[in-house]
Amino acid sequence: MPHGRHTCVTTRAPRLSRVGRVASMHKSRVANTFHFATVLTSSPFCSITFGFVLFAMSIVSTAPLHFRAVNLDANLTFVLIVAATLYIVLPFFFRKNIVDKNGNSIPPGPLLRLPSLPDYPERTLHAWAQKFGSLYSFFIGNQLYIVISDANVARELLVNNGAIFSSRKQYFIKNQTILRGRAISASPYGETWRQHRKVAAQLLTPKAIQGYNDVLDYEARIMIRSMYKESMQGALPINPAHYTGRYTLNNMLTLAFATRTDSSSDPLIQRILAMALEFNDLTGPFANLVDFIEPLQWLPNRTHARAEKLHSEFIEVYGAMIMAVKARMDAGEDVPHCLAKVLIEGQQQEKLDWEDMCMLSAAFAIGGVHSTSGIIQWFLALIGKHPDIQARAHHELDAVVGRDRWPVAEDEKDLPFIRAIIKEVLRVHAPFWNATPHSSTEDFVYNGMYIPKGSALILNCFTLHHNEARYSDPHAFNPDRYLGDEMSCAESAHQSNAMERDHWSFGAGRRICPGINVAERILFLAISRLLWAFTIHEVPTEPISLEEYEGTSGRTPMPYRVHMLPRHERVHTALEAEQEIANCEL
Ligand code: HEM
Numbered sequence: 001m002p003h004g005r006h007t008c009v010t011t012r013a014p015r016l017s018r019v020g021r022v023a024s025m026h027k028s029r030v031a032n033t034f035h036f037a038t039v040l041t042s043s044p045f046c047s048i049t050f051g052f053v054l055f056a057m058s059i060v061s062t063a064p065l066h067f068r069a070v071n072l073d074a075n076l077t078f079v080l081i082v083a084a085t086l087y088i089v090l091p092f093f094f095r096k097n098i099v100d101k102n103g104n105s106i107p108p109g110p111l112l113r114l115p116s117l118p119d120y121p122e123r124t125l126h127a128w129a130q131k132f133g134s135l136y137s138f139f140i141g142n143q144l145y146i147v148i149s150d151a152n153v154a155r156e157l158l159v160n161n162g163a164i165f166s167s168r169k170q171y172f173i174k175n176q177t178i179l180r181g182r183a184i185s186a187s188p189y190g191e192t193w194r195q196h197r198k199v200a201a202q203l204l205t206p207k208a209i210q211g212y213n214d215v216l217d218y219e220a221r222i223m224i225r226s227m228y229k230e231s232m233q234g235a236l237p238i239n240p241a242h243y244t245g246r247y248t249l250n251n252m253l254t255l256a257f258a259t260r261t262d263s264s265s266d267p268l269i270q271r272i273l274a275m276a277l278e279f280n281d282l283t284g285p286f287a288n289l290v291d292f293i294e295p296l297q298w299l300p301n302r303t304h305a306r307a308e309k310l311h312s313e314f315i316e317v318y319g320a321m322i323m324a325v326k327a328r329m330d331a332g333e334d335v336p337h338c339l340a341k342v343l344i345e346g347q348q349q350e351k352l353d354w355e356d357m358c359m360l361s362a363a364f365a366i367g368g369v370h371s372t373s374g375i376i377q378w379f380l381a382l383i384g385k386h387p388d389i390q391a392r393a394h395h396e397l398d399a400v401v402g403r404d405r406w407p408v409a410e411d412e413k414d415l416p417f418i419r420a421i422i423k424e425v426l427r428v429h430a431p432f433w434n435a436t437p438h439s440s441t442e443d444f445v446y447n448g449m450y451i452p453k454g455s456a457l458i459l460n461c462f463t464l465h466h467n468e469a470r471y472s473d474p475h476a477f478n479p480d481r482y483l484g485d486e487m488s489c490a491e492s493a494h495q496s497n498a499m500e501r502d503h504w505s506f507g508a509g510r511r512i513c514p515g516i517n518v519a520e521r522i523l524f525l526a527i528s529r530l531l532w533a534f535t536i537h538e539v540p541t542e543p544i545s546l547e548e549y550e551g552t553s554g555r556t557p558m559p560y561r562v563h564m565l566p567r568h569e570r571v572h573t574a575l576e577a578e579q580e581i582a583n584c585e586l
Pocket of ligand 1 (some may be wrong): 184185186197200204364367369371372375431432435436437438505506508509510511512513514515516518519
């Protein structure tokens with residue numbers, strides 16, 4: 001009945017006659033409720049349940065008298081409604097302090113929960129690292145992220161406690177929809193991951209790489225020759241992305257399927273590169289709201305539809321390529337050692353299903369194409385801005401290799417400045433600023449801070465790479481900092497003193513990039529030869545941005561053009577040697 005509430009107010013009002021007192025009571029009740037709600041917020045589900053109880057109570061208080069068990073006043077009704085609303089709503093906006101049985105809290109971090117991180121998430125993560133320290137936490141939706149911004153902490157958690165911190169969060173878009181928990185990268189830590197990683201590693205050991213050194217060498221030659229020809233011997237500026245993409249794609253096609261694309265206009269190149277770009281775009285660790293708000297996953301949405309389509313495309317394209325290798329084997333061809341052959345031969349023994357095989361093959365194109373291509377593009381973008389560094393590299397190449405031949409893999413150990421340039425590009429422009437988040441499979445306490453099972457751990461490479469205690473003047477592009485470092489990136493990653501590791505671009509611990517050795521070889525052949533052949537200049541009217549980039553998981557520079565001027569007469573001779581190229585053809 002309508003005057004139930006009214007009666008309540010009129011009968012009680014005289015005793016609370018002063019408006020100020022009523023207001024201050026409201027205020028303090030609201031404040032208490034707020035405090036109560038913040039302290040008690042557990043999961044949003046619990047909050048919703050508890051919130052409904054409060055709502056029910058407030059409804060009871062406003063219900064017709066004969067339905068009420070208790071006759072509550074209007075103020076209390078108001079407080080209950082506010083409390084219920086806050087209790088339901090707050091957990092979606094505020095962090096929750098999780099504490100273990102010994103009272104250890106999760107690492108500090110921002111108060112608000114976020115729906116996602118803004119573009120260029122490394123900037124936000126870096127700013128928070130300055131504020132909250134080397135180990136902090138934040139929430140996206142209901143997912144707790146733990147951010148590691150210090151080399152020693154990274155080693156202690158990801159390496160020394162690798163048995164706990166080596167799984168993967170099952171992102172709805174990336175891991176559940178596109179990769180279906182496979183492709184090594186998406187697999188949870190366990191026997192299947194170990195077995196798949198072992199299969200891929202057979203192709204990626206330093207010894208295995210020696211087996212296709214000629215092919216990598218050949219592809220580097222083709223890349224540089226195409227750049228030389230299509231820039232009209234340096235007369236026109238070019239956008240290097242197309243050539244670097246084809247170079248790294250052909251390398252991966254060789255490793256995975258013992259095949260390559262003959263022409264830069266081959267539609268397969270465009271298709272695979274487009275799929276890899278789509279993958280980069282869809283799978284940033286903080287990119288998709290639907291990853292963090294479960295109810296959204298039950299509704300049809302565009303991101304999910306794109307992810308489903310990409311999954312089907314992976315099966316179609318990589319499945320067809322595996323079948324092509326099988327057809328060659330069935331026809332009696334002695335197919336060179338490659339991933340597809342290993343998969344076909346080991347399918348029974350390794351208990352691989354068709355999706356395993358397709359996704360394992362996709363892993364090479366996903367992990368190995370845009371990453372290496374991006375580093376070569378970052379190198380070309382940077383080097384034109386540093387003519388002094390470029391001149392020193394030219395000097396080293398002239399002194400060690402000379403102009404009668406160009407550098408080969410065996411020269412790497414004698415070219416410390418070129419090696420230093422490559423490490424410095426990897427430091428200042430890591431393709432994955434946040435690596436690929438690991439996730440924890442057990443509760444853990446580090447330095448009194450609680451890391452609950454199921455946390456996602458981010459290796460904050462941007463902050464690690466700009467730590468002044470490790471890299472003086474960290475924002476400067478200064479290859480000299482790596483002179484005297486004779487280790488490969490893989491060797492450096494295993495050093496016991498984490499502060500001496502060269503950089504963290506390949507990740508850390510048991511999930512460290514298995515392509516690290518082949519990536520280094522691919523980068524050395526490309527970058528040493530680009531420097532041997534050309535002087536690289538920025539186009540004066542087209543300044544290149546080093547701040548912006550494309551992609552949410554992997555990052556490549558925004559499209560740009562550079563001038564690449566042949567450095568000496570021998571460049572023409574080396575690049576015009578058609579005969580030599582024909583002889584190398586697969
Ligand atoms: C410059 C080149 C490259 C960079 C910077 C790079 C970086 C990374 C990073 C940061 C991770 C995640 C590591 C972690 O979770 O701690 C990773 C994983 C991975 N990378 Fe690379 N990568 C590169 C090239 C390659 C190449 C050439 C291949 C293939 C031949 C490859 C295949 C993979 C695979 C399969 C994984 C997943 C490993 C796992 O989850 O166990 N990557 N890479």
